[in-house]
Structure formats: C-alpha cells, structure tokens
Amino acid sequence: MIGTLKLKWRQYLAASLASYGSLCTGMSMGWTSPVLPQLRGERSPLAEHPTLQEESWIGSLLVLGGLLGPLITVPLSRQIGRRWIIMSTNLPLLLGWLLAGVATNLETLYAARIMWGCATGMQFATIPIYIGEIAEDKIRGSLSALFLLFINVGFLLAYAIGPFTSYWGLTGTGGILSLFYLPFTWLIPESPFFLVYKGRLDEASAVLQQLRGTSKEAVQPELDALQAMIAREFKEEPRIRDLWATRGNLKALGICVFLAMLLQLSGIDVLLFYMEELLAKVGSSISAAHGTIIMGVVQVVTSCVTPLVVDRLGRKLLMWTTSLGLTVFLGLIGVYAVLDSHFKVDVSHVAFIPLVCLVFYMILFTLGVGPVPWILVAEMFPVKTKCIASGIASFMCWLAGFIWTRFFRDVAASYGIYTAFWILAICCGFGFIFSATLLPETKGKTFDEIQEMLNKRCGSKPCANGLWSHL
Numbered sequence: 247m248i249g250t251l252k253l254k255w256r257q258y259l260a261a262s263l264a265s266y267g268s269l270c271t272g273m274s275m276g277w278t279s280p281v282l283p284q285l286r287g288e289r290s291p292l293a294e295h296p297t298l299q300e301e302s303w304i305g306s307l308l309v310l311g312g313l314l315g316p317l318i319t320v321p322l323s324r325q326i327g328r329r330w331i332i333m334s335t336n337l338p339l340l341l342g343w344l345l346a347g348v349a350t351n352l353e354t355l356y357a358a359r360i361m362w363g364c365a366t367g368m369q370f371a372t373i374p375i376y377i378g379e380i381a382e383d384k385i386r387g388s389l390s391a392l393f394l395l396f397i398n399v400g401f402l403l404a405y406a407i408g409p410f411t412s413y414w415g416l417t418g419t420g421g422i423l424s425l426f427y428l429p430f431t432w433l434i435p436e437s438p439f440f441l442v443y444k445g446r447l448d449e450a451s452a453v454l455q456q457l458r459g460t461s462k463e464a465v466q467p468e469l470d471a472l473q474a475m476i477a478r479e480f481k482e483e484p485r486i487r488d489l490w491a492t493r494g495n496l497k498a499l500g501i502c503v504f505l506a507m508l509l510q511l512s513g514i515d516v517l518l519f520y521m522e523e524l525l526a527k528v529g530s531s532i533s534a535a536h537g538t539i540i541m542g543v544v545q546v547v548t549s550c551v552t553p554l555v556v557d558r559l560g561r562k563l564l565m566w567t568t569s570l571g572l573t574v575f576l577g578l579i580g581v582y583a584v585l586d587s588h589f590k591v592d593v594s595h596v597a598f599i600p601l602v603c604l605v606f607y608m609i610l611f612t613l614g615v616g617p618v619p620w621i622l623v624a625e626m627f628p629v630k631t632k633c634i635a636s637g638i639a640s641f642m643c644w645l646a647g648f649i650w651t652r653f654f655r656d657v658a659a660s661y662g663i664y665t666a667f668w669i670l671a672i673c674c675g676f677g678f679i680f681s682a683t684l685l686p687e688t689k690g691k692t693f694d695e696i697q698e699m700l701n702k703r704c705g706s707k708p709c710a711n712g713l714w715s716h717l
Contacts, residue, residue, distance in 0.1 A: 254385055256457050261377045261389040263430045264332055265396040267369055270339055270424040272400020274362035277346075278305050279521040279538055280408025280416065291349055291413055298655065304355055305519040306652035309510075311360035312644035315367020316637030323633040324484070327440045328376040331368065333431040336424065339365035343421035347414065363644070369393075370620070371640040375632060378624030379437040380457055383692055387561075388553035390621045395549035398612065401518060402542030409522075409535035439629060442472045443480065475693075479630040488631045489638070494700030498626035499635060501685060505565070505619035506639040508677040510647035512572055512615055513670035516654045517604070524663075525601065537601055544605050548612040560689035561618050562681065568614030569677035575603040575610070576671035583664035615677065619643075625688045626696055 282304070286295045296304065319331050342361035349355045373393055381389040403423075408416045435457065441450035447469070454465035490496045517524060525537040556564065582599050585591040593599075619639070627635045658666040688696050 254382070256459055257381055257385065257389060258392070260380055260434050260457065261392050262396075263434045264373050264376055265393045266430045267332070267335055267339065267365070267396075267424075267427045268373065268393055269396040269400040269403075270420065270427060271362060271366040271369060272397035273404045273420045273423065274339070274342060274359075274400075275308060275366065275397075275515070276401035276404030276518055276521075276542075277408070277416065277420065278308075278519045279405060279523075280535070281413060282520070283522060284408075284413045289412060292351065292355075296352060298659070300352055302652055302655050304352075304359060306648050307356050307359040308363040308366065308519075309515060309644055309647040309651050311363020312367035312370070312647065313641055314360075314364040315369070315644070316371045316640045318364070319368050319371040320633055320637035323372070323375075324443070327436050327444075328372055328379070329431070329434055329436045331372045332376060332434070333428060335365045335368045335372075336427045336431070337365075338362070338368075339424050339427065340421065343417060343424055346417045347421060367640060367644055370643070371636050374620040374624045375636055376437055378621075379439040380435070382458070384690065385557065386625065387556040387621050387689070390624060391549070391553040391556050391617045393620065394552065394612065394617045395546070398542070398545035398549045402539075402546050405521070405538040405542040409538070438469075439472060439476075442469070443476050447473070475629060479628055484630045484634060486634055489635060492701060494697050495627065495631060495635075497700050498622075499638070502619060502623045502626060502635065502639045503642050504680060505615075505622065505677070505685075506643035507646040508569070508673065508680075509615055509619050510643055510650060511670070511673035512569075512611065512677065513576065513650070513654070513667075513673075514611055514616065515647045515651050516666075516670075517607070519651060520655070525604075537604075540601070541604060541608055544608045545612055548609045552613055552617055555613065556617060556621065557689060560687050561622060562685045562687045564614035565618050565681035565685055566678055568610040569674050569681055571610040572607055572615060572674040573671050573678055575607045576667050576674060579603045580664040580667035580671060583667060584662065588662060588664065615674075622688065625691075625693070626700065628693070628697060 282296075282301055284290060285292055285301070285304075322331055338361040342358045342365065345354050345358035345361060349358060374390055377389045377393065378386055403419070404416065407419055411419075435453040436449070438450045438453050438457070441447075441453060450472070451462055451465060451469055454468055455462055458465055458468075488495065489499050521538045521541060522535060579600050582593060582596070582603075586593045623636050623639050624632070654666055657669070686699055688699075691699070
C-alpha cells in the first residue's frame with residue numbers, strides 16, 4: 247500500500263481535494279443529531295420549540311433537496327465539465343450555512359436544509375464519476391472510497407462539536423470549513439475524459455501526465471484509448487433511452503438503482519440524522535452525546551480501512567456480507583426494543599446491546615453498503631450513459647431517503663421503534679438476497695471488460711454473471 251501511495255499520490259490528492267466538500271455536507275447531514283435537542287432548549291434560535299412533525303421536516307428536507315442535484319448536474323456535465331460542477335456545489339453549501347446561521351424561524355431552517363441537500367445531491371451525482379475518470383483501474387475502488395471517508399469525517403465533527411457548543415458554534419464551524427472548498431477544488435484538474443470529449447487533446451495529455459507522474463509518451467496509449475472510446479460511444483448525443491438500449495445497460499441500471507435505494511432503505515440517514523434521539527429511545531447504557539461520538543469515530547476509522555479492502559475483496563463479497571450483517575444487527579436492536587418498551591422486560595443488564603449493534607452496523611455499512619453502489623455507478627456504465635445513469639441512481643437514492651427520513655419517526659411513534667428497526671432489517675435482507683445472487687463482480691476489470699460481462703449472453707450454459715444471464 248505504501249508503494250502504491252508513492253506512485254499514485256497525485257491521484258489520491260486530486261480525489262481527496264474533490265471529496266473535501268463531502269466533509270462539509272457530512273457536517274450538514276449530521277447537524278440535526280445535536281441540533282434538534284438544542285432547538286427544544288432555552289438557547290434555541292427559534293421563537294417556539296418545533297413539534298415532532300416540524301422536526302421530521304427539518305431532518306428530511308435535506309434529503310428532498312438532494313433530488314435537485316441530479317437535475318442540475320446531468321444537463322451541465324457534458325457542457326461545463328466535472329471540475330466546474332464540483333466547484334459550483336460550494337454555492338448552495340455556503341448559502342445553507344448562512345441561512346442556518348441567521349435563522350429565527352422554521353422557514354429559514356427549511357431553506358437551509360434544502361440548500362445543503364442540493365449541494366449533497368450534486369456531489370453524489372458528480373464526484374464518484376470524476377474520481378472514476380481520473381483513476382487507474384487498479385486503484386479506482388480505493389479512490390472512490392475516499393468520498394465516503396470525508397463524509398464520515400464530517401459526521402464525526404458534527405457529533406463531536408455539537409453537544410459541547412451552542413447552535414451557532416456548530417453552524418459557524420460548518421460555514422468556516424466550507425469556505426475552504428472553493429480554493430481546494432480550484433486546484434483539481436479537469437477529467438481527462440471530458441477534455442478528450444471536447445477535443446482538447448493537449449490538455450488531456452498534460453492532465454494524464456500530471457496524474458500518472460510520467461511522460462507524454464507513457465500516457466499516449468491511455469490517451470489513444472480514450473479517443474477511440476469516445477469516437478465509438480459518442481457518434482450520437484446521449485439520450486435517456488440509451489440506458490435500456492442494450493442488455494448490459496439495462497442490467498447496470500437495475501443493479502445501481504436498487505443498490506442506491508438500498509443504501510437509504512438500510513436506514514443510514516435516519517440513524518445519522520437522529521442518532522442522539524435513537525440512542526436515548528433504545529435505552530443505551532451511555533449518554534446519547536457520547537454514543538454519537540463513538541459512532542462517528544467508528545465511521546471514520548472504518549472509512550480508512552475501506553480503501554484497503556474494496557479493491558481486494560471485491561464489490562460482490564462486500565455487498566452480500568455487509569447487507570447480511572446489517573439485517574442481523576438491525577433485527578437484534580428491534581428485539582431489544584420490543585422486550586424493553588412493549589413487554590417491559592428488565593434489560594438493564596444488557597443495556598449495551600443497542601450501542602454495540604449500532605457500532606457493528608456502522609462498520610458494515612461503511613465497508614460495503616455505503617461505498618459500493620457509487621463505485622458501481624462509476625464502473626458499470628459506458629461513458630456515453632454514465633452521467634445520465636448516475637443522475638437517475640442519485641435521484642432514486644434521495645427519493646427513497648426522503649420518504650424514509652420523513653416517516654420513520656411517525657412509524658416509530660405509531661407502531662413502536664422496534665417495528666421501524668425491523669422494517670430496516672427486512673430491506674437489508676432483500677439487499678443480501680440481491681447481492682448474493684444477482685450482483686456481478688467488477689473488481690479490477692476495465693470498463694470494456696465490465697461491458698462485455700454485462701452484455702454476455704450465455705444461452706443454456708452456466709454463466710459467471712449469475713442469474714443475470716437468464717434475464
């Protein structure tokens with residue numbers, strides 16, 4: 247790994263600078279966990295304490311704002327390039343922090359959450375594609391995992407700062423950190439793919455030399471391959487119906503949309519947005535504030551491990567094992583909660599179980615269910631349809647997330663917190679079945695090899711692609 251870093255550090259740097267914005271949006275996503283209790287306190291910026299329904303809107307509107315991201319990025323991606331879109335995400339991000347900082351009413355807070363969601367949706371639809379286009383095949387998964395690492399660092403900052411400072415202290419910190427995003431993204435190069443697509447071959451060659459740390463002659467074969475691929479794929483302008491024009495595209499769309507929705511239906515945003523509240527409800531044996539910090543540390547540490555394993559263990563193995571683990575641990579939390587709150591069983595001697603289960607949940611999510619869908623979006627589609635596909639997957643991800651974050655607390659209030667956790671466990675169970683049977687392996691394969699695998703027709707013979715061969 248150390249030798250790889252020495253040779254590939256320019257690619258890691260570019261991916262890290264591009265992903266820094268996800269640290270800021272991670273803070274905005276984790277902001278609700280420490281802030282919602284403060285909005286009910288004496289030092290709330292609001293004149294009146296929000297109701298349960300209003301708090302649910304505060305939490306879910308960020309996810310609703312995420313739906314705007316793909317609608318903005320997809321039409322612009324072929325016109326202005328990945329770099330400028332990534333830079334432009336800082337505008338709604340900073341506007342959100344400004345609105346949250348001056349908010350004295352719910353409407354302003356709602357607007358701030360929508361702005362943060364818009365920035366987050368734009369990043370999710372663009373940064374994984376950008377990283378996939380600047381990375382060499384062997385380290386593509388590792389670089390893509392950096393995006394989730396920075397998000398988790400942002401959550402940890404929100405969890406660690408929020409309980410021990412005021413509403414304005416946390417909000418001001420988020421705004422200050424977001425100010426660094428524009429100069430950081432100014433330093434990243436444009437995607438070589440986009441430059442070749444626009445016919446700027448000399449710039450593309452210079453960027454490849456910069457990223458690979460080698461000579462013009464050494465990058466010429468890669469440049470030639472990009473030119474050939476673009477000449478082959480872009481004889482006509484991309485259209486949305488191209489996504490189902492071939493067997494491989496249709497498979498890839500189904501896989502990525504399902505896994506992107508699974509990411510949200512596993513309950514990650516619910517847990518992250520309402521972490522303090524959930525730890526209190528399920529009867530954790532330590533304070534909610536300290537529990538959230540533990541969860542944030544677990545996320546960050548696991549995110550550091552993810553780049554080391556995602557290109558070694560493969561996407562399929564990570565997805566089915568982690569989704570199975572999520573099913574088990576979410577189900578256990580539900581069992582604990584029903585014994586505690588419904589049957590009134592004395593569970594004080596095992597009060598550590600919810601926190602332990604959530605710790606394992608975060609480890610498994612961060613290793614597999616979280617990063618793998620976005621890695622696959624960057625890997626499985628031909629370059630012609632990649633931006634459209636990424637936009638659709640992101641849109642469906644945020645739509646599922648909005649519905650679940652908006653109504654999770656209503657389900658918990660009406661049918662018990664244990665019912666809500668069991669619904670999450672069932673969703674993860676479907677993810678396990680899907681990943682174990684239908685998900686092909688893309689580890690270490692080139693884009694052309696992945697396309698050949700997805701489009702392969704096996705007839706009556708067994709196929710390495712699994713059940714997809716019979717669809």
